[in-house]
Amino acid sequence: xxxxxxxxxxxxxxxxxxxxxxxxxxxxxxxxxxxxxxxxxxxxxxxxxxxxxxxxxxxxxxxxxxxxxxxxxxxxxxxxxxxxxxxxxxxxxxxxxxxxxxxxxxxxxxxxxxxxxxxxxxxxxxxxxxxxxxxxxxxxxxxxxxxxxxxxxxxxxxxxxxxxxxxxxxxxxxxxxxxxxxxxxxxxxxxxxxxxxxxxxxxxxxxxxxxxxxxxxxxxxxxxxxxxxxxxxxxxxxxxxxxxxxxxxxxxxxxxxxxxxxxxxxxxxxxxxxxxxxxxxxxxxxxxxxxxxxxxxxxxxxxxxxxxxxxxxxxxxxxxxxxxxxxxxxxxxxxxxxxxxxxxxxxxxxxxxxxxxxxxxxxxxxxxxxxxxxxxxxxxxxxxxxxxxxxxxxxxxxxxxxxxxxxxxxxxxxxxxxxxxxxxxxxxxxxxxxxxxxxxxxxxxxxxxxxxxxxxxxxxxxxxxxxxxxxxxxxxxxxxxxxxxxxxxxxxxxxxxxxxxxxxxxxxxxxxxxxxxxxxxxxxxxxxxxxxxxxxxxxxxxxxxxxxxxxxxxxxxxxxxxxxxxxxxxxxxxxxxx
Amino acid sequence: xxxxxxxxxxxxxxxxxxxxxxxxxxxxxxxxxxxxxxxxxxxxxxxxxxxxxxxxxxxxxxxxxxxxxxxxxxxxxxxxxxxxxxxxxxxxxxxxxxxxxxxxxxxxxxxxxxxxxxxxxxxxxxxxxxxxxxxxxxxxxxxxxxxxxxxxxxxxxxxxxxxxxxxxxxxxxxxxxxxxxxxxxxxxxxxxxxxxxxxxxxxxxxxxxxxxxxxxxxxxxxxxxxxxxxxxxxxxxxxxxxxxxxxxxxxxxxxxxxxxxxxxxxxxxxxxxxxxxxxxxxxxxxxxxxxxxxxxxxxxxxxxxxxxxxxxxxxxxxxxxxxxxxxxxxxxxxxxxx
Numbered sequence: 055x056x057x058x059x060x061x062x063x064x065x066x067x068x069x070x071x072x073x074x075x076x077x078x079x080x081x082x083x084x085x086x087x088x089x090x091x092x093x094x095x096x097x098x099x100x101x102x103x104x105x106x107x108x109x110x111x112x113x114x115x116x117x118x119x120x121x122x123x124x125x126x127x128x129x130x131x132x133x134x135x136x137x138x139x140x141x142x143x144x145x146x147x148x149x150x151x152x153x154x155x156x157x158x159x160x161x162x163x164x165x166x167x168x169x170x171x172x173x174x175x176x177x178x179x180x181x182x183x184x185x186x187x188x189x190x191x192x193x194x195x196x197x198x199x200x201x202x203x204x205x206x207x208x209x210x211x212x213x214x215x216x217x218x219x220x221x222x223x224x225x226x227x228x229x230x231x232x233x234x235x236x237x238x239x240x241x242x243x244x245x246x247x248x249x250x251x252x253x254x255x256x257x258x259x260x261x262x263x264x265x266x267x268x269x270x271x272x273x274x275x276x277x278x279x280x281x282x283x284x285x286x287x288x289x290x291x292x293x294x295x296x297x298x299x300x301x302x303x304x305x306x307x308x309x310x311x312x313x314x315x316x317x318x319x320x321x322x323x324x325x326x327x328x329x330x331x332x333x334x335x336x337x338x339x340x341x342x343x344x345x346x347x348x349x350x351x352x353x354x355x356x357x358x359x360x361x362x363x364x365x366x367x368x369x370x371x372x373x374x375x376x377x378x379x380x381x382x383x384x385x386x387x388x389x390x391x392x393x394x395x396x397x398x399x400x401x402x403x404x405x406x407x408x409x410x411x412x413x414x415x416x417x418x419x420x421x422x423x424x425x426x427x428x429x430x431x432x433x434x435x436x437x438x439x440x441x442x443x444x445x446x447x448x449x450x451x452x453x454x455x456x457x458x459x460x461x462x463x464x465x466x467x468x469x470x471x472x473x474x475x476x477x478x479x480x481x482x483x484x485x486x487x488x489x490x491x492x493x494x495x496x497x498x499x500x501x502x503x504x505x506x507x508x509x510x511x512x513x514x515x516x517x518x519x520x521x522x523x524x525x526x527x528x529x530x531x532x533x534x535x536x537x538x539x540x541x542x543x544x545x546x547x548x549x550x551x552x553x554x555x556x557x558x559x560x561x562x563x564x565x566x567x568x569x570x571x572x573x574x575x576x577x578x579x580x581x582x583x584x585x586x587x588x589x590x591x592x593x594x595x596x597x598x599x600x601x602x603x604x605x606x607x608x609x610x611x612x613x614x615x616x617x618x619x620x621x622x623x624x625x626x627x628x629x630x631x632x
Numbered sequence: 633x634x635x636x637x638x639x640x641x642x643x644x645x646x647x648x649x650x651x652x653x654x655x656x657x658x659x660x661x662x663x664x665x666x667x668x669x670x671x672x673x674x675x676x677x678x679x680x681x682x683x684x685x686x687x688x689x690x691x692x693x694x695x696x697x698x699x700x701x702x703x704x705x706x707x708x709x710x711x712x713x714x715x716x717x718x719x720x721x722x723x724x725x726x727x728x729x730x731x732x733x734x735x736x737x738x739x740x741x742x743x744x745x746x747x748x749x750x751x752x753x754x755x756x757x758x759x760x761x762x763x764x765x766x767x768x769x770x771x772x773x774x775x776x777x778x779x780x781x782x783x784x785x786x787x788x789x790x791x792x793x794x795x796x797x798x799x800x801x802x803x804x805x806x807x808x809x810x811x812x813x814x815x816x817x818x819x820x821x822x823x824x825x826x827x828x829x830x831x832x833x834x835x836x837x838x839x840x841x842x843x844x845x846x847x848x849x850x851x852x853x854x855x856x857x858x859x860x861x862x863x864x865x866x867x868x869x870x871x872x873x874x875x876x877x878x879x880x881x882x883x884x885x886x887x888x889x890x891x892x893x894x895x896x897x898x899x900x901x902x903x904x905x906x907x908x909x910x911x912x913x914x915x916x917x918x919x920x921x922x923x924x925x926x927x928x929x930x931x932x933x934x935x936x937x938x939x940x941x942x943x944x945x946x947x948x949x950x951x952x953x954x955x956x957x958x959x960x961x962x963x964x965x966x967x968x969x970x
Contacts (some may be wrong), residue, residue, distance in 0.1 A: 160939075168679070203875065215945075250754070257785075257790045261788070261789030262789075264785070274773075276773045369875055403668065403671045403675050403940070510831070516848070550970040565689055566687065568687050568688055569670075570685075580657065580687045592847065592849065595667065595868045595940075597873075600849075627698075
C-alpha cells in the first residue's frame with residue numbers, strides 16, 4: 055500500500071516563477087486573440103475596399119439622361135433614326151456645317167430611336183406634329199453630365215457687357231476686368247508650354263554632350279552619322295529655344311493685346327442674351343467670341359461666365375455640344391431618369407443601351423443544366439462510394455482521381471467540352487447546354503467530395519437502428535442517411551455552383567465568350583453568361599462601359615447572394631437534429 | 633427532393649423542345665481588334681433587317697481563321713475577322729478542308745500607338761529607336777550585342793532620362809504581331825540588318841518589355857498611374873482617353889486620325905474579314921451582312937464604326953472592296969499573301 059500524501063500543492067503552482075509563467079501564458083493568449091482580430095479586420099477591410107470600389111462605380115448606372123424636344127412622328131413611321139435626326143435639326147436649327155451637324159446628332163443615342171420603335175410596336179407611341187418627347191442622350195453626353203470630364207465652373211462677372219458684332223466674330227467689352235481669369239489661363243498655358251520646350255531643348259543639349267564625348271572613340275561611317283546627329287540636335291535645340299523665347303515674351307509683355315485661347319487650353323463660355331458664346335481671344339476687359347448658341351432675342355443685359363478646365367482636345371464632348379447641353383440644362387430640358395434599361399436590355403456596342411438581361415438569362419439556363427446534371431450524378435456517386443462500394447484498391451483509385459479532378463484547371467474542362475460535346479456529340483456552339491455540360495463536369499468533384507464527407511458524418515447508430523428494425527440497405531440510405539446528410543450536401547453543391555457561376559475560362563473554348571444580343575429562349579440557343587459580360591465590357595474602349603462593368607459585377611454578386619439564400623432555406627427545411 | 637425532380641423535368645423538357653438544326657444566325661469569329669467594329673455592324677444589321685443578330689466571338693485572328701478553315705457546314709463559322717491578311721498557309725489549310733470559295737474584304741486601318749501619361753515628357757521616336765529599346769539583341773555598325781540600353785536616353789540622347797518600361801500586348805495578340813513587324817523589324821532594317829535577319833529579331837525578355845495582357849484599358853490606367861511607363865495599344869484607346877494619355881510621335885508623325893488615314897503614320901495595319909461563299913444562301917442574311925458592313929453608313933468616312941475608332945479606307949480601295957462584297961468576288965489564291 056502506498057501512502058497518500060495530503061500535503062498542500064507544491065509551490066510549483068504558486069511561486070513567483072509560476073506567476074510569471076501564468077502571465078506569459080495569458081499574454082500568449084491575448085496575442086493570439088489580437089492576431090485573430092487583425093486577420094479578420096484585414097479581410098474585412100479588403101472586402102470593404104472591393105465592395106466600395108464596385109458599388110461606388112456601379113451606382114452611376116442607376117440613372118440615364120434624357121433630353122426633351124419636339125418631334126414630328128408620322129402615324130406609320132418606320133425609320134425612327136430619321137425622326138431623331140430631323141427632330142435634332144429642328145431643335146438646333148443654327149447648327150451649320152458638317153462638323154456642327156454631326157456634333158448635334160452625336161448628342162443622341164440610337165436608343166432614342168429604339169425607344170420609339172418599341173413604343174410603336176406596343177401601340178403606345180404618341181404621333182403627330184411637334185410632339186414633345188424624351189430622347190435618350192449618348193454615352194459621352196451622359197458621362198459629361200455626370201462630371202466625368204469636369205464640371206463647368208462659374209466665374210465672376212461684375213462689369214456690364216457690351217456686345218458688338220465684328221464681322222463673323224463677336225466683340226465683348228466689359229467695364230470690369232472680368233476676363234482676367236481667362237488671360238491668366240492663357241498665360242499659364244503659354245508659360246507651361248515654354249517650359250516644356252525648354253525641357254526638350256535641355257534634352258537636346260544632353261544629347262549633344264553625350265555624343266560629343268563619344269566622338270573621339272568613333273571612326274568611319276559611325277563617326278559621320280554621329281556628327282550629323284549632333285548637328286540635328288543643335289538645330290532642333292535652337293528651334294525649340296526660339297519658340298520658347300517667343301512664348302515667354304508674350305507672357306511677360308505688359309500689354310500684349312488679346313491673346314488666343316487654343317483648344318489645348320481650358321474653354322471659357324459667356325452666357326448673354328439667352329445665347330452662349332465661346333471666347334477665342336481675350337484681354338483683361340475685352341474678348342473676341344464665337345457664337346455657339348445664338349441669342350434668343352432677350353436683351354436683359356445680365357450675363358455670366360463659366361469655364362471647363364479640361365481642354366477641348368481632351369474630352370469627347372466638344373465645346374459646341376457643351377454649349378447646347380448647358381443651354382438646355384438651364385431650361386430644364388435635360389433630366390436624369392431611373393435606368394431600368396440596364397436590367398431589361400441585352401448586350402450592345404453602345405454603352406448607354408447595353409444591359410445584362412441576356413447574360414442573366416443565359417447564366418440561369420447554364421446553371422439549370424449544370425445543377426440538373428451535377429447534383430443527381432454527384433450525390434448518387436457519393437452514396438455509392440460511401441454506402442455500397444467495397445473498400446478495395448479500385449475504389450481507392452477512384453477516390454484519388456476524384457480528388458485530383460477537383461484541382462484540374464478549368465480551361466482543361468473547356469478543351470474537353472470542345473472535343474467531346476461539340477465535335478463528337480454535335481451540341482450547338484455557344485449554347486447554355488454546352489456550357490452547362492462543361493461546368494457540370496467541373497463541379498462534379500466538388501459535389502462528390504462534399505457529399506461523401508457529409509454522408510460519412512451521419513452517425514452509424516442511425517444506420518444500425520434502421521437496419522435493426524428491418525429496413526433494407528437502400529431504405530436505410532434513402533430514408534435515413536441521405537436526409538440527414540442533405541444540409542452538408544447542399545452546402546457543397548452551392549459552393550460548386552457558385553464557382554461555376556463565375557467561370558469564363560472553360561466557356562472560351564465552346565464559344566460562349568461572344569457578343570450575343572438575343573435573349574436565349576432555351577438551352578440550345580446561343581447565349582452568354584454574366585462573367586463573360588463583365589469580361590467583354592471590361593475590354594471595351596468606351597468609357598461608359600466602366601460603370602456598367604461594375605454594375606454587372608454587382609448583379610453577379612447579387613445572383614450569388616440569392617443562390618446562397620436558397621441554400622440556407624433548403625438547408626433549414628431539411629435539417630434534422632439528433 | 634421535390635425541387636430536384638421539378639428541375640430535372642424542366643431541363644429534360646427544354647432539351648427536347650429545341651433540337652439542334654441548321655442555324656438561323658450568322659456566326660462570326662476572329663480578331664479582337666476587329667471585334668468592336670464587327671459587333672457594331674452586327675448590332676445595326678440585327679436592328680435594320682429581320683435577320684437574327686449575328687453572334688460574334690473574339691478568338692484572335694489566328695484562332696478565328698483556324699476555326700473558319702475547319703470546313704463547310706452549319707457547325708463552322710461563316711465569317712472570320714482578322715487584323716492581318718490571311719497567310720498563304722492558312723489559305724491552303726482552308727482549301728484542304730474544302731473551304732475553297734472565300735470572299736476577302738478589307739474594311740479599314742488601325743493605328744498602333746506608343747503612348748504615355750499626359751503629364752509625362754513628349755516622346756519623339758524613330759522605329760530604329762523602338763528597335764534599340766525593345767530588341768533582345770541590338771545590331772549597330774556591324775556589331776551584334778545583347779541589348780545594353782536601360783534608359784531611353786541611352787537609345788537616343790535626346791530622349792528623357794527614364795528607364796525603358798514598355799507595357800504591351802502578349803505574343804498571342806495580333807497587335808503584338810503587327811507591332812513587331814511594323815515597328816521593331818522595320819527599325820532593325822533601318823539599323824542595317826537585312827530582311828531575313830530582321831525577321832528573326834526577338835523582343836527582349838529582361839523586364840523592359842512587360843506583357844500587360846490583352847486588355848488595353850488596363851494598360852491605359854497603368855500609364856496614367858506611372859508617367860515613367862510607356863504603353864503599346866490600339867488607336868481607339870488613345871481616342872477614348874485623350875484626357876489621360878498621349879501618343880508618341882513616330883518618325884516625326886503624330887498618331888492622329890488624319891495621319892493614320894493618310895498612311896503618314898507608319899505603325900498602322902489593315903483590317904480584314906473573310907466570308908465563306910458556300911454558306912451564302914444556306915445561312916440566311918450573309919449577303920445582307922456584307923452589304924451592311926461595306927455600306928457608307930458603317931465604314932464610310934462618317935460611318936458608325938469610324939466613331940468607334942476604325943480608320944476608313946481611302947476612296948478607291950473602298951470602292952474596290954465594296955464591289956467585291958456586292959458581287960461576292962472570291963479569292964483566286966494569287967493575292968500577295970505571306
